[in-house]
Amino acid sequence: MNASRRPADLLTDLQRAVGKLRFLAALALCLYAVGVAPGGADNGTDDAAALEQELLSEPGETTVAAGGGAELLLFERMPVVVTEAFTASRQVVKSRWLSAPVSVLTAQDIHYSGLTRIPEMLRFVPGMDVRRNGRNECAVGVRGLHDALTDRRLMLIDGRAADDPGSGGGITLLHPLMTEDIQRIEVLRGPGGGVWGANAFTGAINIITKDPRDQLGGMASVRVSHFGDWYTYLRYGEESGDWRYRVSGGFERLVDSKDANAGDFSPHPDMALFFNPAGTHPTDEYEAWRFSGKAIWEPTARRKLTVGIGHTHAHAGDTEVAATYLAEDGWIETSRLYARLDGTPDAQHSWYLQWFGNHYLRDWPSAGGIRTLQNDLEFQAMFAPVEAHRTTIGANVRWDHINHERDNDNVARFPLEPLNEYSAGAYVVHRWEPTDRLAFEGQARVDWFSETSVDWSGRVAMLYALDEAGKHIIRLAGAKSFRQPPTFTRELTLNGPLIFRVIKPLDELRNEQTWAIELGYRGELAEGLNLNVDAYVQRFEELVGKVRGPQLFTYIYDNVDGADTWGAEAELAYTTDDFQFSAWYAYNAFQSDSSAQSITAAPPERHKAGLTGRVFLPDGWTFNVQYRFQDAIEDLAASVQDKDKLHWLNLTLSKKFCGGNAELMFGVSDVLADERDGSATLGHISMLETPGRTFFMRLDVGF
Numbered sequence: 047m048n049a050s051r052r053p054a055d056l057l058t059d060l061q062r063a064v065g066k067l068r069f070l071a072a073l074a075l076c077l078y079a080v081g082v083a084p085g086g087a088d089n090g091t092d093d094a095a096a097l098e099q100e101l102l103s104e105p106g107e108t109t110v111a112a113g114g115g116a117e118l119l120l121f122e123r124m125p126v127v128v129t130e131a132f133t134a135s136r137q138v139v140k141s142r143w144l145s146a147p148v149s150v151l152t153a154q155d156i157h158y159s160g161l162t163r164i165p166e167m168l169r170f171v172p173g174m175d176v177r178r179n180g181r182n183e184c185a186v187g188v189r190g191l192h193d194a195l196t197d198r199r200l201m202l203i204d205g206r207a208a209d210d211p212g213s214g215g216g217i218t219l220l221h222p223l224m225t226e227d228i229q230r231i232e233v234l235r236g237p238g239g240g241v242w243g244a245n246a247f248t249g250a251i252n253i254i255t256k257d258p259r260d261q262l263g264g265m266a267s268v269r270v271s272h273f274g275d276w277y278t279y280l281r282y283g284e285e286s287g288d289w290r291y292r293v294s295g296g297f298e299r300l301v302d303s304k305d306a307n308a309g310d311f312s313p314h315p316d317m318a319l320f321f322n323p324a325g326t327h328p329t330d331e332y333e334a335w336r337f338s339g340k341a342i343w344e345p346t347a348r349r350k351l352t353v354g355i356g357h358t359h360a361h362a363g364d365t366e367v368a369a370t371y372l373a374e375d376g377w378i379e380t381s382r383l384y385a386r387l388d389g390t391p392d393a394q395h396s397w398y399l400q401w402f403g404n405h406y407l408r409d410w411p412s413a414g415g416i417r418t419l420q421n422d423l424e425f426q427a428m429f430a431p432v433e434a435h436r437t438t439i440g441a442n443v444r445w446d447h448i449n450h451e452r453d454n455d456n457v458a459r460f461p462l463e464p465l466n467e468y469s470a471g472a473y474v475v476h477r478w479e480p481t482d483r484l485a486f487e488g489q490a491r492v493d494w495f496s497e498t499s500v501d502w503s504g505r506v507a508m509l510y511a512l513d514e515a516g517k518h519i520i521r522l523a524g525a526k527s528f529r530q531p532p533t534f535t536r537e538l539t540l541n542g543p544l545i546f547r548v549i550k551p552l553d554e555l556r557n558e559q560t561w562a563i564e565l566g567y568r569g570e571l572a573e574g575l576n577l578n579v580d581a582y583v584q585r586f587e588e589l590v591g592k593v594r595g596p597q598l599f600t601y602i603y604d605n606v607d608g609a610d611t612w613g614a615e616a617e618l619a620y621t622t623d624d625f626q627f628s629a630w631y632a633y634n635a636f637q638s639d640s641s642a643q644s645i646t647a648a649p650p651e652r653h654k655a656g657l658t659g660r661v662f663l664p665d666g667w668t669f670n671v672q673y674r675f676q677d678a679i680e681d682l683a684a685s686v687q688d689k690d691k692l693h694w695l696n697l698t699l700s701k702k703f704c705g706g707n708a709e710l711m712f713g714v715s716d717v718l719a720d721e722r723d724g725s726a727t728l729g730h731i732s733m734l735e736t737p738g739r740t741f742f743m744r745l746d747v748g749f
Contacts, residue, residue, distance in 0.1 A: 257290075
């Protein structure tokens with residue numbers, strides 16, 4: 047139920063929230079009275095130095111103008127100005143000269159939102175579709191085609207793959223990553239396979255973490271909501287000689303939705319015929335422990351070794367999977383390890399060699415468990431063969447290992463275990479800038495898969511400055527990408543209620559294909575006022591969907607048909623020392639080739655718009671507002687509808703004290719909704735109404 051309540055009810059909620067948060071306010075006042083050690087959260091650089099911060103060679107780390115390098119001192123009045131980006135072409139390029147449309151969430155955006163979950167932050171990025179499938183499942187899409195198990199966008203952390211190789215998505219909330227460690231999030235809209243390979247089908251999301259040098263010293267943070275949800279974070283960083291490192295950990299706890307807002311448990315209208323909740327009491331409570339570490343050894347300016355580790359251990363309440371009530375709690379683990387060696391012989395040449403490994407385990411006693419293990423080895427080199435030319439070449443090999451941790455043929459099974467799949471890819475990116483006003487870029491990549499076939503991706507782009515100062519730039523581009531059907535789609539047999547019995551495909555699934563033509567404009571209309579406009583037409587072929595199987599009441603996956611999509615995103619941003627404002631509108635249309643065509647995902651909301659405003663007030667106060675509107679959608683795969691147009695509004699007010707080494711934040715998220723309805727999507731049914739309006743308080747302390 048999304049309807050807003052009466053003013054009297056809102057006042058009651060506010061009074062209840064204030065009462066439950068009063069003890070934290072008292073704690074903050076005590077800290078203010080006794081004083082916090084003035085050593086600073088990170089001992090970072092000052093604002094002036096940060097304006098010309100040297101580019102780091104860790105993938106995706108880019109030059110930004112920020113309010114200082116310290117964790118808390120970062121959030122000063124100095125506006126954040128993104129000057130370069132990495133995700134569009136694996137080359138650091140000025141943001142106006144990117145070969146593809148990219149939007150950026152900065153550390154300031156993340157901090158002042160008060161949000162702690164990445165999908166909730168991405169909701170306020172132009173062209174993004176974020177669907178909450180219950181409280182602990184989110185589907186994140188770039189211009190649509192998203193679902194909990196079939197996301198068609200690629201998730202990266204520091205340029206390293208971060209999706210579950212079995213499902214192609216589904217772990218957005220489980221990464222061993224805390225929001226305080228994020229430098230920025232770059233979102234590439236449109237086919238990105240020319241540099242990232244398979245599954246950057248509709249776009250790519252690259253989460254870029256901070257260098258330990260920007261996180262020196264200690265920091266503690268705690269966030270609590272009036273429901274009793276908790277989020278805590280603790281970090282320490284140090285630099286000594288050639289070494290610098292950061293270790294951080296955190297704990298997150300979400301209470302059951304029924305306890306949070308007395309939400310009802312009832313079948314989704316589209317599933318009521320197949321699911322009888324009588325006598326069942328599913329819960330969506332959730333606890334997660336996260337750990338992350340990053341260390342850099344830099345003996346000279348030409349050599350650098352970066353190593354990292356991360357682990358998440360999560361405990362989830364019993365839930366519904368494919369409309370099957372599991373009746374037992376489960377647990378999930380994700381781990382990431384990596385090592386990367388960088389070399390920079392001179393200003394025109396650089397290279398790196400890296401290995402990373404991902405491990406995922408989902409285990410419910412009644413449903414069995416699935417474990418996936420991924421290892422990837424990658425090499426990349428960049429050089430300038432002649433003047434005005436810059437070339438990047440690279441290659442990788444990957445091994446994916448998937449098996450059941452504990453078999454349960456009543457729910458899901460593989461025909462042959464364990465599954466071992468291998469892949470390899472090679473790519474080249476070449477950029478030519480014949481004049482100061484003209485640039486060309488080409489990308490090409492070929493990927494081989496042991497279980498499917500060889501395929502290719504690419505992008506060509508031309509950019510031209512309309513004025514000699516380079517403040518108004520137009521871009522014309524064409525791109526092609528593909529998506530390899532995930533292992534679960536190709537190999538898994540899923541048993542559930544009649545409507546959800548899915549058997550292994552009878553024939554080999556072919557890769558999905560997409561082609562796009564794009565036109566863009568980047569311009570500075572006046573000092574501090576920037577306009578970005580991106581339009582596109584895109585064609586999909588061989589989309590995988592569910593069709594009726596050879597047995598009664600069974601379904602199989604198959605390459606069903608294609609679709610057309612077209613639209614545009616426009617974003618206007620204005621920035622001064624004391625004020626930041628951005629507003630955007632996105633129109634993303636989608637038309638399948640046949641009516642009621644299965645695409646195993648949701649199409650994009652046709653109309654969506656948003657705004658973000660931030661005001662830096664005197665005496666260390668900051669006010670932040672975020673708003674999003676999204677149109678109703680229909681999930682063509684299962685005729686599941688989100689019949690309501692949705693509005694999201696978040697407000698925060700924060701105050702820095704103790705010389706900028708501590709900050710107290712009060713906020714309310716999802717102001718306009720009392721509760722959010724449960725949902726039904728491919729592979730996940732949530733019968734619980736989840737909390738909407740949430741009052742919270744956050745305290746950050748540096749030491």
